[in-house]
Every structure is written in C-alpha cells, then in structure tokens.
Amino acid sequence: MSSSVSRHLVSSASTTPAIDRLLASVVAWISALLMSAVILLLFAGVAARYVFHAPLVWSDELCSTFFLWLAMLGSALAARRLSHMRMTAIVNRLDARWAPFCSALAISAGLAFLLLVLMAAYHYASEEVLITTPALEISGAWRAAALPVGIALMIVFSVFRLIEVATDRRSYAAVAVVAALVAAFWVASPLLAGAGQLNLLIFFVGVVGACVFAGVPIAFSFALATLGFLALTTRVPVTALIGRMDEGMSHLMLLAVPTFVFLGLLLEMTGMARAMVQFLAGLLGHVRGGLSYVLVGAMYLVSGISGSKAADMAAIAPALFPEMSKRGAKPGELVALLSATGAQTETVPPSIVLVTIGSVMGVSIAALFAGGLLPAFVLGVGLCIVVGIRSRSDDRSNVERLPWREVMKLFLIALPALALPFVIRAAVVEGIATATEVSTLGIAYSVIAGVLVYRQFDVGRIRQMLVDTVVLSGAILFIIGAASAMAWALTQSGFSRDLAATMQSLPGGSNGFLLVSIVAFIILGSVLEGIPAIVLFGPLVFPIARVMGINEVHYSMVVVLSMGLGLFAPPFGVGYYTACAIGNVDPEEGMRPIWGYMLSLLIGLTVVAAVPWLSTVFIKAS
Template identity: 55%
Template sequence: MQAEPTRAIARWFDTANRAVMRVTEAVAVLLVIAETVILFTGVIFRYVLDNPLIWSDELASILFIWLSMLGAVVALDRGEHMRLSAIVNRMPDKWRGWFETMAALVVCVFVAMIIVPAYQHAKEQMPITTPALGLPDGWRAAALPVGTALMLLAAVARMARHATLKQFWLGLAVIAAIGAGLWFGRPLLLAMGNYNLIIFFVVLVGLCVAGGIPIAFAFGTATLAYLALATQAPLQIVVSRMDEGMSSLILLAVPLFVLLGALIEMSGMARSLIDFMAALLGHVRGGLQYVLLGAMFLVSGISGSKAADMAAVAPALFPEMKRRGSKPEDLVALLSATGAMTETIPPSLVLITIGAVCSVSISALFIGGLLPAVIATLAIVIVCYVNTRKETPARAQRAPWRVIGRNFVIALPALALPILIRTAVIEGAATATEVATVGIAYTIVVGLAMHAVLRHLDFKRLYPMLIETAALSGAILLIIGMATAMAWALTQSGFSASLVGLMHGMPGGATGFLLISMVVFIVLGSVLEGIPAIVLFGPLLFPVARSMGIPDVHYAMVVILSMGIGLFAPPVGVGFYAACAIGKISPDKVMSRMWLYLAALTVALLIVALVPWISLGFIK
C-alpha cells in the first residue's frame, strides 16, 4: 500500500515484523539445536550407557510443536511455503501482484479466524500434565495461538510491503464476495448433502492452489469453510486436528533429516562424492550423465529433500557437462528424471510421512524403498545410453588411478554415511528419528576433521542454514497439520466410506486398484507435491489397499514412484519447474526432452507394481 498515510503504516508493520522475526528465527534455531542434542543424548543413554532417559522423548515432543509453528512463521515471512506458482508466474506483473495480495489476504483471514480457537485449545490442555516431567500440556499447546498470531503479523507485514492500495481493496472485495456467496448459499450447500464436498474440497481448494495460495493455507481455508457452513462442528476442531497432525514424535525425523542434508552439503561431503564419481566415469561417453545419476542416488539417500538434492548436484556438474557439449535443456531434463526416480530412497521425507500418517513401519519402508529406486535408476540409465550412444567420445582424459584413489579416500566418509544410516535402521539399532541424530553427529565430526586439513568450512553459513532448516521443516509440518484437519473433515462427512466402497467395486481386483492408484497419485503428485498428497489421501486409500490384500510397503512404493513421476512431469509438475529454475533454463525448451525419461520411469513403475517382491523381498 504505497499512498500516504499508508506508507507510514507499511513502514511501521515492516519494522515491527523485522524485529519480531529476528527473535522468532533465533528461537527456532535454538529449538533445532535443542531437539538434536536432546534426542542424541537420549540415544547415547539408551544404547551406549543402557540407562534410558524417560523424559527425553517427552521434552522433545513439547519443543517439537514449538519448532513446527515457529518454523512455519519463518517460512511465511520468507515466502517459502509450498505452493503452485507456475500459473501465477505466467501472468502479467499487474495481475501477479494482485494474486500475491490475494494470497496474503487469505492467509490473514484464515489465521485471524483460528487465533481464538487456538487459545481455547491451549487453555483446555492446561489441566493435563505430562507423565514424566509433570508439566502442563497447555505449555506445549500454547505454540498454536502464539504461532498463528505471529503468522498474522507476518502476512500483514508482507502484504503491506508489496501490495498497492488498489490491489488490497480489490482483493478484500473478492474475498468478501466469495464469503457472502457461500454464506447466503448455505441452505443450498446443506441440501446438496455430501456433494457439497466438491464445492469446498475441489473447487475452493483448486482455486486457492491455482491462485498461488500456500497449499497448507488452501487446505485450512477449505476445511474451515466446510465446518463453518456445512456442519455444526466447532472451529476448534481444526486446531485440535492440527495439533494432532503436527505433534507425532515420528515426524521429528523431518527437521533432523533436513538438517542432516544441509550439513552434508556444508561439510563438503556431497561434493566429495561427486568428485569421486567424476574421476571414475568422467572420461567415458556420456560419463557425466551417469555421474549425475549416481550423485542424485547417493545424495537423495542422505538429504531427503528433492530441491536440496538438485541444488547440491547441478551446480557441481552442469558447467563441466556444458563444456563437453551437453545442451542445457538436456541436462535439466535428466535432472528432473533423476529427481523423480529417487523418491523412494531412504530417508526420503515422503517415506517418513507415509510411516507417520498411514501407520506403516518406517524401518520397513526404508528397506523396501531401495530396490524400486534401483529399478527406476536402471530405466534412466537405459535412456542415457540411448541418448549418448551416437555422441563422440568424451574429450576428458581418463583420471589416473592415483587421482581416483585419492578422491575415493576423501569420499569414503560420505560413502559410509548412507550405509551407516541404513544398517542402523535395518538392524533395528535405532529408529528413523534417532538415526538422524547419529548421522548429524557423524557429519559434524567428519566435517570438522576435513576442515582441519582442507580449511574449507564457512561457519558464517551455519546460522542461515539452521534458519532454513526450521523454515523448511515448519512449511512441511504445517501442511501435515492442515491436511490432517482436512482428512478428518472428509472422514466425518462419510466420504472415506464412500471412497472405500467405490474402490472395492472397481474391476480388476488388487491389480486394477494399483493401476487406478498410479493414475490418481501421478495427478495428485503433479498438483500437490508428495507430502500434502500423501497426508490427505494416504489415510483414506491405504486401508482400502490393506482390505484387498496389498502389503503396505508395496503399496507405498507404487504410490511414491507415481507421485515422483507426477512431481516432475510437465506441464504441471512443481518439481519440474524447480529443476528448470536450478538449471536456469526455460521450461518450454525442456518439455520435449522429458517424455522419453517419463516413459522409462512409467515402465519401471509398472514393473514395481506388478512384481511385489521388488518392494518386499528384503524385509524380514
């Protein structure tokens, strides 16, 4: 809002918000560190000293909801919540600014409506005390009203910085008109029965997502509107479901693995992997394409974030690949394909999310995800071979064995980390959350040891890295919380029972159900990304799969690979546009190069779906 006196108001909001956000970021960083230290200490006392700390998990759980909410606040202030931006970004600047204003207004309206219910929820939790520490549970639940209040400040300040007065009033008028239309149309919505779910959870969510509103707030807005207009349920249910969805201790693996991935990159271990593989294969025809493929396989196994994987690998390899004659659009297509095929590699955040929200063993998912990823990798290898078989041999000379050996020694700690993580999980030595803390401690020790020799660490990056960890974790966990509330509303409406009946009636039995699920999750993965799609539909479809005799791990692998294909499939896939942004190339130039890769990945998906042993063969 740029006219006087609105400029003064905007400056005041901006100044206040900056001060508050600096404090919020500092607290979020301390919470990331505290969670890591508490859980690692618990691991040491449990497995090394054989003297479990009965309070460690409880304290970690109390701090976790605070980390989730404050991380979500930081992500909102930084504009880093997951959303579909492809449609808005194609619009003229004038309309793009208006949609940004609309997104901020919707966030403001939503959080303003749940602040009071969040406070009431925290107040009701105060008489309940935690079993080990004897603390009022309201101290934990207070994170919800505090977080929503800070989100309101962040959203208002962001809107004040970027919106014009005209955009603000026009956006407010549109929201008021939609709200009035739904309110006065309430008798008709009630008369529609469950068909009104289409209005709230298809039309309204679709409009919000297409308009660039963060996915978490799109889910929350639709759920709030449904409960207020089509049911008699109190709005406090949204908050209680959010609390339930964001408080599972299993989900603590999310921020811990995000931190582990960031430390891998900062310590230089990711680069050492790439240097070793480049020395080993860089001289063969198309060798660097195989290096990129292998690097994504290994890095995905330890970072768990697709954007982080691509950002770590591409800058290290693209310049040399371009120098050897590779076209930028071909490189981005390969990067997208490798991003899609690594979705099942542990410790993928999608695997952890499925385990948490669908009651599937995370250890079993970690074991079951490796072979499907190998099948998908081989499919991409075949495409790489076909694409490069007519190329002239690489101009690079074969690296001397001495250089290969030196790079192998440097990369050995990084190569050992995925083995350490997977062995600990497979042997049952630690849970997914605990093994993340072990990986963090290992990476810190190795990184400091390498720094003593190479002097390569930039410790100034540590604080921003911890802020980024909190923000990314908060964005993911808020989606899980909002989608949990939305899934509860769908379940209470009877939709889930109808869905189960419909799926049971599909022809083809279990095989037909798997094929339908593939199509559904390819579409969902392209629009919602993996985590929100699985949180919303996983609790509905996994019970159907179980009733048809499909093992949880097998169904999970089919679902994850399907979402991976959708995530990187043009023209909608969000991951595809992220790869284009990292490669700094127009999506229009990449689309035509993607189809052969997607066809190969689809064949790999069919093989995994039709041969359950690929997912289940190594599970005890």
C-alpha cells in the same frame, strides 16, 4: 524459471519495516535454539539407552513440546519469507501486470484463515491446562500455547507482506475478492447446511481446486476448505480443526523431518556431497554420457537426506552442469535429466516422504527404508538406458580418462560420505536408534567427518542453517497439519467409506486398484506434491490396499514413485520448474527432451508395481 508472480513476491519482501525485522530476528534465534535442543535431546536419548542402558523417560515429552513450538515458529517464518509451498504453474503464465493481484490474493487467503481460527486456537490451548504430562508433570498448555502464538505471528508477518505487495488497484481488488468470498460463504451457510454430500464437492473440490490453482499456499487451501466445511455445514466446533492440526503435526516420528533437513545442509556445508560427485565423475566421466550417469548416481546417493528435492538438486547440479555444458550437453537436456532423477529417487532412504508415510500410515519406517532402495535403482537403470541411447554420438576426443590411482584417491576421500547412507540404514535396522533418532547420529557423523576428514566446517553458518531448517520444516509440518484435518473431515463425512466401496469394486482386483492408484497419484503429485497428497489421501487408500492383500511397503513404493512422476512432469509439476530455476534454464527448452525420461520412469514404475519382490526383498533379508 521466469515467473513474474514469484519475482513480485520476492522483490516485495526485500524492503521490510524495522519492527518486522526485529520480530523475525527474535523468532529466528528462538527457533535456532529449539532446533539445537531437539537435536541434543534426541542424541542424548540414543546415548542414554544404547550406551548407558538408562533411558530418559522424560525426553519424549520435552521433545514433543519443543517440536510443536518449532513447527509453529517455522510456519511463521515461512509466512514471512513467503515460502509456504504453492502451485504456481497457472499464475506464472499470466501477464506481469497481474503479479500484484496474484500475490495479494495468495497472502489474503492465508490471512483470512489465520484470523478466523486465532480465537479457536487460544481456546484450544486454554483447555489443555487441565492436562498434565505423566513424566514431567507440567501443564499441557505449555505445549499447546505454540498454536495461538504461532498463528498470531503468522498474522503479523502476513499483514506486513500484504502491505508490501498491495501496490495498485489490482492488489486491492484481490483483498476485496477474498473478503467478499468469505462473507458470501457465511451468508450462504443456511443453504450449505442443507446441501448434504454436495458440500464435499463444493469445499474439497471447488474451494481446494480454486485456491491451489490461484497460487494460494497448499496448506492454507486445505485449511480454508476444511474450516468452511466444518463451520458452515456441521455443528463441529472450530477447536476440533485446531486439535486435528495439532495431532497431525505432533507425531514424534515427524521429528525426523527437521533433523534430516539439517543433516542435508551439513552434507553440503562439509563438502561431503561434493566429494561423492567428484568420485563418480572421476570413475565414469570419460565414457559416453559419463557425466549423465554420474548425475543419476549422485542423486541416488544424496537424495532424501535433505528433506527437499530442491536442496538435493542444488547440491548436485552446480558441480556437474558446467562440465556437461562444455562437453556439448544442451541446457534443456540437463534440466530434463535433473528433473527425472528427482522423480526417480523419491524412495531412496532416508526420504522425508517415507518418514511421513510411516508416521501417518503406521508403516514400519525401517521396512520403508529397506524397501525403497531397489525400486529407485530399477528406475535409475531405465534412465541410464535412455542416457546411453542419447549419448551414442557424443564426441569424447577431448575427454581424458583419469588414472586409476587418481580414481582411488577420490574414492578414499569420498568414502566417509559414501558410507553415510549405509550407516543410517544399519542404525535403524539393527535397532541402535529409531528412524526419528538416527538422523542425530548422521549429524554427529557429519560433524566429525567435516572437522577431521574434509577440514570444512564453517561454525558461522550453523545458526542460519538451523533457521533454514526450521523454516522448511515448518512449511512441511503445517501442510501435514492442515491435510490431517482435511482427511479427518472427509472421513467423518462418510466419503472414505464410499471411496473404499468404489475402489474395491473396480475390475481387475488388486491390479486394477494399483493401476488406478498410479494414475490418481501422478495427478495428485503434479498438483499437491508428495507430502500433502500422502497425508490427505493416504488414510483413505492404504486401508483399501491392506484389505486387498497388497503389501503396505510395496504399495508405499508405488504411491511415492507415482507422485514423484507427477511432481516432475510438465506442464504442472512444480519440481520441473524448480530444476529449471536451479539450472537457470528456460522451461520451454526442457519440454521436449524430458518426455523420453518420463516414459522410462513410467515403464520402471509399472515394473515395480507388477513385481512386489522389488520392494520387499530387503525387508525379508533384514
């Protein structure tokens, strides 16, 4: 993906002062140790309960403490790496001369929020001194202290990044713009206090929209709008915002986020993902469009385990794209299909989006894991139909069919990898482990398979993998915290009641509600991505779906697939540009071929929405 703004951010972050590097190294080591401790604690909990029948009653408390520290330290490292999620479709189209301005604006906006809430985070942690945990009998301040420490670290790292990107008058102007806007809102607080419900439009549409489209990280866009709304238009203390962020990030079910992310990295490091791809290529590579079918199937098997669509695509594309190009596939067609498979497989367990829905909406994660398989398969069949139509004229004269003996050999090699998704689902459904704990079983399984079967296990990479896991998880969890606070503010304002009344009065009853939900979440997915959109709007729409008698698992599948469609649909879908970056293809080349796949996905989504059985059949069976 060609992006002057993104290149400027990355190049600016390449030269850092020694104190910045030293602090980052210390934080990274602590983060890696915390991540290791969480994995070991969860695994020990499974072993103690299932093998020794002696549950560790204190493990949840300790995991909760470590988890909040992990989330905040990961957020700090993400701020240093400039890897907090952001929507760059607009700013990337600007002239390269504006790159310093956009970079400085994005960093300054986040820095403004952090500076404004630092003392509130300190006071919030101080109040937790009065709370004592029941099992370990330690002060809650040990856990809550992660919030002010993490925010302080983000401030330090953001200042260093701002110094690096502020290289000309435009970047200085960006800092001045942010400072002027903060001051203007503060001066206008008497007017805003009397604006009533208009403030919802000003902050949650105007401020959020302006920040998101200006390239400000999504988490800080949500957080700034919520802070402004609470501080300037209500009497709610800012510590309430910190409390809601804490609550949003502290669901123990969200521990599945970092552990599944680490599991995905293990799959790549041990060669398990590559073994799956090689088997599928040997099985189908000789037919017309065979490697395209392999791409669809491989993404179905791998997707969801890593917690990152970019990681899923990066595991598959390098193994297939060179050979597909040799067989005449055009670069635009490759990234178009890669993007479409990314959208198609959003419901394949163990999807982090499904874990988030289960945590935030109170839906059974086991049911979501069971319900997500068939909807993604239906959309995959639609993609295969498009592949079949487009590959009718493929030249297969130079393609040899592998002997069945070789195919079976590849199958036996790939079998441990192919079995992993089924092992994970069976462990959850059979009650061996919770959805939070099951990832640690997958980690243990992958380590054993990597050492004994694939003979590919680089111990030297483990620390960096742990740190990368913490960084990605921190970025995800900080969004969840910010979106949770924003959703709470919207609920307190009465917006949720008005929305419920409006949605329930739509013509067509539940079918009309589903149709509106599809359109709304396609749009939200293109702007906000899946997790922030779910955390922000899920608490508003899921209760309406329950009132209308829509099965919550069925509705979850419709919502997730809709967001996936928006996430990978150009011109705004950031997932599409990620696929182009992984494939090293100009985004313009994939614009035309992707629409056939998007139409196929939309038809498949309509089928899933119209036939609830597709989302619930395995739940009844399990």
